[in-house]
Amino acid sequence: MRFLGISFIVIILLTSCTVASTKDFVVVENTVEKYKNPYFADSSKDYVYKANFEVYGRTFGGLLIIKKLATEHHRIVFATEFGSKMMDMELINDVFTINFIADDLNKKIVINTLKKDFKILLQEEIRFDKTYQNTEATIFQLVDNKRFNYYYVSKKNQQLVRILHASKSKEKIIFNFESKDGKMAENIIIDHKNIKLKIKLKRID
Amino acid sequence: MNYLKLKHMLSVKINFINSNVREFVDSSALIPKIRDKSVSRIEFSDKTVLDTFSVSFHETKNTRTDVSSFMKYHMSKLILTFLLFIGTASYAQKVMTAQEISTFKQRVKAVAQKTKTIGSDFDQYKHMEFLSNDIKTSGKMLFKSPNLVKWSYTSPFQYSVIFKEDKLLINDEGKKSDVNVGSNQLFKKLNQLIVKSISGDMFDDAEFTMNFSKNAEAYIVTFNSKDEELKKYIKQFVLHFDTQKHTVVEVRMIEPSDDYTQIVFKNRKENQVIKDEVFRN
The missing domain is CATH 2.50.20.10 (Lipoprotein localisation LolA/LolB/LppX)
Known part of the structure; x- marks a missing residue:
């Protein structure tokens, strides 16, 4: 009985929790059905970034190269500044194929973390479930297997400025974008909230 | 011109080119493919640094192949391509x-x-x-x-x-x-x-x-x-x-x-x- 009581309290606590950053959201009516992530959407472009990883106090860098090969089909390569390939993978819809991975990176936790990040970063068409607003942005919510992806589109310039990946109660990953024209992200920061991992991407021409 | 003649001609040409190129595509392996494919173009690409000798066959939609008609229409083009290649061979690797x-x-x-x-x-x-x-x-x-x-x-x-x-x-x-x-x-x-x-x-x-x-x-x-x-x-x-x-x-x-x-x-x-x-x- 006592256990049942505790369980109820836990359940109530859990369900009443919401992610802090969504508290000022106001539900609005869906005016469109889907949103298109504009970054990485042009197959004629090579998306090349200087990448910097901060992992548990250590940093390392390299080049991140992304190319759209077809709709919902991207090639992702991570190489050192010298050009040696460390990781080469492809994402087709939700399916990852690893073409090459250096032994040092070939660890389940690394692969799974990167898979999740790139899946969110590169998903082009978002058939969202709800639309919200706050003072700065229109936010599209996509329910993704007990997780939520919130796409923040700035009211000021209609640019995608953030993707928040969260559970019902916790922020998991925040993607922040800076763009000049709304089509090419100049700077991207992928900030993991549940592990000490921050990925900074700076576009190079 | 029949298939055997074509095979012989190509072998001679290819072997001549081969003398200038270190990496060589086996000509005997190359030739029989012509029988099965309608060849619209043969390219010899001289990638000097990579030092490879690549031959690409561009298949046309017409799957039935007639070697003699191929010869009529494409031999002059083919020879020209070869000549161009030989012309550049002096710049290729020896x-x-x-x-x-x-x-x-x-x-x-x-x-x-x-x-x-x-x-x-x-x-x-x-x-x-x-x-x-x-x-x-x-x-x-x-x-x-x-x-x-x-x-x-x-x-x-x-x-x-x-x-x-x-x-x-x-x-x-x-x-x-x-x-x-x-x-x-x-x-x-x-x-x-x-x-x-x-x-x-x-x-x-x-x-x-x-x-x-x-x-x-x-x-x-x-x-x-x-x-x-x-x-x-x-x-x-x-x-x-x-x-x-x-x-x-x-x-x-x-x-x-x-x-x-x-x-x-x-x-x-x-x-x-x-x-x-x-x-x-």
Whole structure:
């Protein structure tokens, strides 16, 4: 009985929790059905970034190269500044194929973390479930297997400025974008909230 | 003209071209394909550096093949293509004779022994088959005998790495870090290779099989990795040496996928004073 009581309290606590950053959201009516992530959407472009990883106090860098090969089909390569390939993978819809991975990176936790990040970063068409607003942005919510992806589109310039990946109660990953024209992200920061991992991407021409 | 005649003609042409090209596509394996495919074009692409000889068949929608009609319509085009190729063959690679190799090695070693420092600008091109353009980065390389090397990338980002004993000293846009690579045999090997390839003194390395060739502009040495670990990352190093100065002008590192990194050196200056402080982070 006592256990049942505790369980109820836990359940109530859990369900009443919401992610802090969504508290000022106001539900609005869906005016469109889907949103298109504009970054990485042009197959004629090579998306090349200087990448910097901060992992548990250590940093390392390299080049991140992304190319759209077809709709919902991207090639992702991570190489050192010298050009040696460390990781080469492809994402087709939700399916990852690893073409090459250096032994040092070939660890389940690394692969799974990167898979999740790139899946969110590169998903082009978002058939969202709800639309919200706050003072700065229109936010599209996509329910993704007990997780939520919130796409923040700035009211000021209609640019995608953030993707928040969260559970019902916790922020998991925040993607922040800076763009000049709304089509090419100049700077991207992928900030993991549940592990000490921050990925900074700076576009190079 | 029947199929056998065509086969014979192509064999003669191909064998003639073969005398100018080191890597050779087996002509007998090539010819029978014509019987099964409607060939609209045959291309011989002379990729001098990669030293490959590729023949591509472009299939037309018409699956039934008539060799004689192919001959009528395409023989003149084909001969023209061959002639063009032969015309450029003088620029293609030629295998070096044993005597040439021996002289070349001696000269490279003599130059390397006299070289105490090297300062050189470089352009690096990362080629990946799926990209629209190669990724170009540029910077300056400094070498001080016997084994200090610094690569400074200045465009399109600021990044430098110093190879020093068992350490990599990195300066990533102002952020400095040391990476200990003492336990990483692969990295050690790569470092040794870089040092040796800059100084041009890598002919005694038992870990590679070597091929020597030359074209109008350079001596070209292809190093094939024997080491299984290294082969996973880089299957082949191709070094171009200036024919007059016998110094390395280009390094190409080819991955198992055939994607490659090409480093082209320019404004090379030798034996200028480079202080040891330069190799501190």
